[in-house]
Amino acid sequence: MIKMIIAVSDLHLRDPASNKKGFISFIEEFLKPNCNEMTDLVLLGDILDLWRRNSALVILENLDILNNVCDLGFHVHYIIGNHDFIMKDYSLGRDDRKIPVGLTCDPENVTFGDVQVLYNDGKKFRFIHGHQMDYWYTLPFYEAFARAMCDVTKEVEELSSVWKVLHRQEEGFSSFISKRIQEFSDEWRAQIDRKLAGPLVGHSGTVEESRIEEYNLLGHMIEFKGFPYNSLKALREEIHALSLESKNFPMIPGLKDMGTLTHNNQFEELATSFLIVWKEVFQWMSINKDSRNQDLMKLVRKLQRVAAIFSSDLHQDEFLIHGHGHNGHVDYANSMADSGCWIEDKASFIKIDDGKVSCTPWPIR
Template sequence: MIIAVSDLHLGDPASNRNGFVSFLEEFLRSKRNEITDLVLLGDILDLWRRNSAIVIFENLDIVNKICSLGCHVHYIVGNHDFRMREYSQGMDDTDLLEGLTCTSENMTVAEVRVLESGGKKYRFIHGHQMDYWYALPFYEAFSRAMCDVTAEIEEISSVWKVLQRQARYHSSLISEKIREISDNRRDMIDRKLAGPLVGHIGTVEESRIEEYKLLGELIDIKGVPSTSLKSLAEEIHALSFEFEKFPMISGLQDLGKITHENQFEELASGFLNVWVDVFQWMNSNKETKNQDLITLVRKLQRVAAMFSSDLQQDEFLIHGHGHDGHVDYVNRMADSGCWIQDKATFITIDDGKVTCNLWP
């Protein structure tokens, strides 16, 4: 059995730490002989605007208990614990890791993991890759910098100063684009991307459009393996069939012209136009949200995951980040939910069956 949990946000006051500890002691430990893999699906630690060493030290007991369960632990980095990615790249900070009993034998750290159950493949990602697929290099650079921002030290209290100091982690293109962003736009990006974990206002569609407007100058779409181009074209072309349900979104019809002969740039451009059109229409027609629209958005998310995380057509996508636990069997994707305030959800995959569960 595979278990996936995400968005615990240890270190943030809103974290349901006690609920997770009871889940760990009462459920995970009791099922330790049945669990083959435990996937920590990102944002387990919340390192944004905090002292990373302190957050890790204060939660060592939980991480060490997880690693003592006996199953293999897959730590998938999220946007709020993006610095954990470094531990998978041989850049371990011994000060941060002091006291950690996990080793590469029982815990691996990665951005993506593919596992099998019941003859089916499951791709695990945190989920921010879908929201920011068109500007992912910048967004992940921003996330990395946020893990080093702390209000305690004035000279590193600005995420933009940290971004400039961490230029070695970025491509030359991203570094150049960061330097060109005006102070006013920097302030707006900071407020939008680094807002509060809870208590924020606005809808998802409002956020997607506002983020696109702010990050429009930072578009840098990750390439995909040449072997995936045909599948990507097929999935984008299939979106054109949604035009019958949503004739007001004209860009969907244009996707019907996509073929496997199209180049990557054409696929990305066409899909980005529809991505923006859908969320703009949703933002202007909030009262019309229905299951068909939710299904369309999830189809868009699957394609975004193909661009950003090399999702394959035959894979079931398991992600976090959305804080909305559910399983969508039609679109073959599931959100593991979160452990924020009184929320407590997790995913189980047993012999190919995916279930979203509440705790307790």
């Protein structure tokens, strides 16, 4: 019998909105009774919420939960999210730390990283947090910002501290990003703070409005060089497939223009063409709020899948499992699934069993 893979994300421990009580019941009533039927548990990022908090203290306060899941016998993969980005230090072994101090499990049984690829029943699954899809066109800057948000200490907890931290970390950035950060006005920085570092719940506006607002703020931080791509052939094929959607979405002119791209186009040209379509789709949706339908949402998920190819080296034969969206669902047509979140009264998890993917609410109903 093939054992299952379980994935959860966006618990946001330490944030007042975290459904910590629900997750503890999930450990006791699902993970522990089923531990012998599992090969892997994937923690899909934002398990801890370290933004503008004392990271060491938050980790210490929640070691009991991490130890609980890491001691059950299956392998635990901690995928780095934007709100716990500093956990990436453990995957890099910085300061001779392989796992957080106080984590009692076998170090060989837990891994930290940006991405994990696992197999189940011969099928291939790629796990990422998901912020890589929203910010694919400006990922180097966004992840620098996310890390700085996690790097707060008691001495720099005021609102503007993220920019002080970014300046201290400048030597790790490209010259392009360093120059752009130095050029930001105080007002521009305040706008980025408000948009990217707002409250976890209670957002006003739609998702598509947020995508356009973010693009307007971050569009001049675009840096395509250094993206982790292995196959231009796969990108070209996916871009061509997207261009065929132009007949269904004539209000998105960039889709038709994609059809003129040739097999000689290089990575930056493909990315630029895709970014035009990305922007056009979300602009149209933000203006025509009453026109959202199932076909349009399928197009959005196709865009997300291509964004994951650009930013996370997603392969064409892989089923993508992610979090970040806080909206649990499985999209079989586009081979991708969102594990949902554990915020307020929300709770859900992904189960991969016999190669099949399901998203299930908790408690199971």
